[in-house]
Amino acid sequence: MSSSSSTRSHSExxxxxPVHVFATPTAAARELAAEVxxxxxxxxxxxRNAVLGLATGSTPVPFYxxxxxxxxxxxxxxxxxxxxxxxxxxxxxxxxPESYARFMAEQLFNHIDIPNENIHIPSGQVxxxxxxxxxxxxxxxxxxxGGIDLQILGIGRTGHIGFNEPxxxxxxxxxxxxxxxxxxxxxxxDFRGEQNVPHFAITMGVGTILRGRKLALMAWGExxxxxxxxxxxxxxxxxxxxxxxxxxxxxxxxxxxxAASELVRFKLPWLVGPASWSPAESMxxxxxxxxKLGRPVLKLVDEDxxxxxxxxxxxxxGPAYQLNIRIFNRLQNTITGWPGGKPHEDDTYRPERAKPYxxxxxxxxxxxxxxxxxxxxxxxRLQDQGNHVYLANLTSGSLRVxxxxxxxxxxTLNELAISTDESxxxxxxxxxADEVLRILAEKGEVGEDPELLRRLKAxxxxxxxxxxxxAIHIASSEVSFLDLPFYEKGRYRRFKTTEEDVVAVASLLxxxxxxxxxxxxxSSDPSSVSAMTFSIxxxxxxxxxxxxxxxxxxxxxYSGKEKPFAxxxxxxxVPMSPTQMERKQRALGRFQQLTxxxxxxxxxxxATARHYDDLGLAQYEAIECFQRWRxx
Ligand code: GLP
Numbered sequence: 001m002s003s004s005s006s007t008r009s010h011s012e013x014x015x016x017x018p019v020h021v022f023a024t025p026t027a028a029a030r031e032l033a034a035e036v037x038x039x040x041x042x043x044x045x046x047x048r049n050a051v052l053g054l055a056t057g058s059t060p061v062p063f064y065x066x067x068x069x070x071x072x073x074x075x076x077x078x079x080x081x082x083x084x085x086x087x088x089x090x091x092x093x094x095x096x097p098e099s100y101a102r103f104m105a106e107q108l109f110n111h112i113d114i115p116n117e118n119i120h121i122p123s124g125q126v127x128x129x130x131x132x133x134x135x136x137x138x139x140x141x142x143x144x145x146g147g148i149d150l151q152i153l154g155i156g157r158t159g160h161i162g163f164n165e166p167x168x169x170x171x172x173x174x175x176x177x178x179x180x181x182x183x184x185x186x187x188x189x190d191f192r193g194e195q196n197v198p199h200f201a202i203t204m205g206v207g208t209i210l211r212g213r214k215l216a217l218m219a220w221g222e223x224x225x226x227x228x229x230x231x232x233x234x235x236x237x238x239x240x241x242x243x244x245x246x247x248x249x250x251x252x253x254x255x256x257x258x259a260a261s262e263l264v265r266f267k268l269p270w271l272v273g274p275a276s277w278s279p280a281e282s283m284x285x286x287x288x289x290x291x292k293l294g295r296p297v298l299k300l301v302d303e304d305x306x307x308x309x310x311x312x313x314x315x316x317x318g319p320a321y322q323l324n325i326r327i328f329n330r331l332q333n334t335i336t337g338w339p340g341g342k343p344h345e346d347d348t349y350r351p352e353r354a355k356p357y358x359x360x361x362x363x364x365x366x367x368x369x370x371x372x373x374x375x376x377x378x379x380x381r382l383q384d385q386g387n388h389v390y391l392a393n394l395t396s397g398s399l400r401v402x403x404x405x406x407x408x409x410x411x412t413l414n415e416l417a418i419s420t421d422e423s424x425x426x427x428x429x430x431x432x433a434d435e436v437l438r439i440l441a442e443k444g445e446v447g448e449d450p451e452l453l454r455r456l457k458a459x460x461x462x463x464x465x466x467x468x469x470x471a472i473h474i475a476s477s478e479v480s481f482l483d484l485p486f487y488e489k490g491r492y493r494r495f496k497t498t499e500e501d502v503v504a505v506a507s508l509l510x511x512x513x514x515x516x517x518x519x520x521x522x523s524s525d526p527s528s529v530s531a532m533t534f535s536i537x538x539x540x541x542x543x544x545x546x547x548x549x550x551x552x553x554x555x556x557x558y559s560g561k562e563k564p565f566a567x568x569x570x571x572x573x574v575p576m577s578p579t580q581m582e583r584k585q586r587a588l589g590r591f592q593q594l595t596x597x598x599x600x601x602x603x604x605x606x607a608t609a610r611h612y613d614d615l616g617l618a619q620y621e622a623i624e625c626f627q628r629w630r631x632x
Contacts, residue, residue: 011265011272014233016246019253021260025220028254029062051082053151056100058493058527059218064108071112078114082145085121086162090200092124122202135174151212158182159227159240163203166239172205189492193402215251221525222258223562229262258523284568286327296616297328334573339378340387351572358386362514366530367397368465369591373601374558376584377576378624380472391479394533395487396458400593410436464591471587505540513549520558555629561597564604571628575620
């Protein structure tokens with residue numbers, strides 16, 4: 001995939017904003033940081049200040065890390081830099097763990113030599129009747145500094161820049177805004193529950209942002225792919241604030257491959273130039289054509305291909321009749337009721353090999369609910385068909401558990417101790433419960449959880465996870481909890497993995513010696529728990545290279561909840577009956593803290609089955625699906 005370049009190729013004709021695609025966020029961050037360095041040094045030589053507009057969220061973190069590195073290792077000074085942040089949650093004090101003021105201090109300002117008085121962040125604490133004045137003064141301060149030279153932006157799932165939710169006008173200025181439901185859901189993890197997420201924020205307006213001389217929007221991971229494509233290729237609309245960047249003379253997107261994946265040049269490459277018709281690409285094109293015309297694969301005719309930009313494919317692999325049959329058979333061969341391989345059967349066209357049987361199947365779940373959400377039915381099948389399923393929960397998931405759950409548990413323990421008897425046997429439990437209740441009362445809804453509380457929350461989730469596993473026939477003894485240190489020591493969007501994490505996973509792999517591995521996170525937002533655990537497992541597998549079990553082990557990827565696999569991406573489709581779906585639903589019900597996307601998992605399984613049906617394959621109730629891992 002190309003990296004940045006100033007000349008735009010024909011393949012980018014649908015893109016109304018220049019998009020630079022990088023192999024990794026770090027590579028993109030490095031390029032942008034180098035540009036900032038140039039700006040700062042250029043301005044310094046002129047005896048002037050460089051004015052930067054800054055953003056929060058997980059997206060700019062690699063960029064800030066690179067700026068810090070430039071400062072520490074290459075002596076870049078920020079003495080002549082003035083910054084203006086885009087936004088702040090309204091109602092939060094600067095010391096609140098989720099305030100953007102604290103975020104900026106921890107992620108950047110504490111590590112560079114910028115003078116304090118040069119930092120500007122909207123205040124989340126101005127009284128209601130002074131908000132208007134505060135916002136006007138913010139605008140004036142930007143103007144007084146000479147305007148913003150380079151504005152850094154991220155993008156929210158609603159397409160917002162800053163906190164300019166759908167409906168924000170092109171002329172809007174700094175103001176208080178009501179947060180969208182989706183935005184609050186996305187922040188729910190950070191605040192341990194949607195109910196704790198502020199309803200309002202103060203944000204620069206779209207108009208304020210557009211006045212910046214240069215704009216650079218960063219986005220990582222496939223969960224941003226849809227909104228990036230809408231902003232770049234869709235029409236300019238106030239329902240996607242980022243689309244206003246199309247009207248700016250110097251706006252650019254810096255994205256990784258995941259976030260670029262819905263752009264026409266990657267999604268439908270044959271529409272923008274000659275395509276290379278690999279088996280995967282022809283599968284993608286035929287599925288697309290069938291969907292576009294609303295006709296099953298076997299009913300597509302030569303004209304359909306010719307009239308829809310696929311004449312190349314036809315001349316290389318046609319006629320339509322032959323091509324259709326080949327694709328249909330390949331799709332058909334992805335379907336199996338035997339995810340662990342069907343013993344004693346010819347496996348030439350089956351997704352998984354028959355031998356060995358039974359198989360040792362190791363399922364990795366980033367947080368405890370993830371594997372159940374994506375593949376409860378498949379785990380149950382594997383187990384019922386005689387394989388040995390081992391469910392490894394990589395992190396404790398403690399950050400997801402609400403205070404009220406901990407309160408409920410400690411309250412019950414306390415009462416039990418009081419009501420059972422007053423003997424010494426209960427004293428430690430009583431003291432423990434009292435301590436938990438004290439911590440909860442003291443820290444309030446939004447304070448940080450000390451270790452004791454995180455531990456209790458992890459234990460609560462352990463119970464739920466074992467319970468859910470039992471509902472799909474997996475014994476408690478086959479569920480393990482690795483509690484990887486990066487998670488235990490970190491917070492959402494700010495995790496940092498270390499060798500310790502990799503060592504823990506490698507040792508589990510050596511102990512299990514699996515024939516099959518299931519995992520997820522290959523193209524998620526790199527700061528997410530699933531992307532981090534994916535990279536940890538991959539590094540651990542690398543360490544096991546050359547061991548006898550390793551080369552014979554198949555690796556299956558299950559999709560993240562934000563972006564289910566499309567039919568052309570599926571290598572193994574495991575159909576589920578209505579009764580199995582009921583059991584999956586029951587297993588999901590064992591978790592108290594599911595997000596709306598997790599609750600909707602069965603609907604997504606049903607939608608996958610409908611896609612197969614539309615392509616002309618058998619009609620199933622639902623399908624869980626997997627991709628074979630192919631190392632790049
Ligand atoms: C918040 C911020 C935005 C940011 C967005 C995306 O809504 N106000 O400025 O772009 O989150 O966050 P992330 O980068 O974590 O995906």
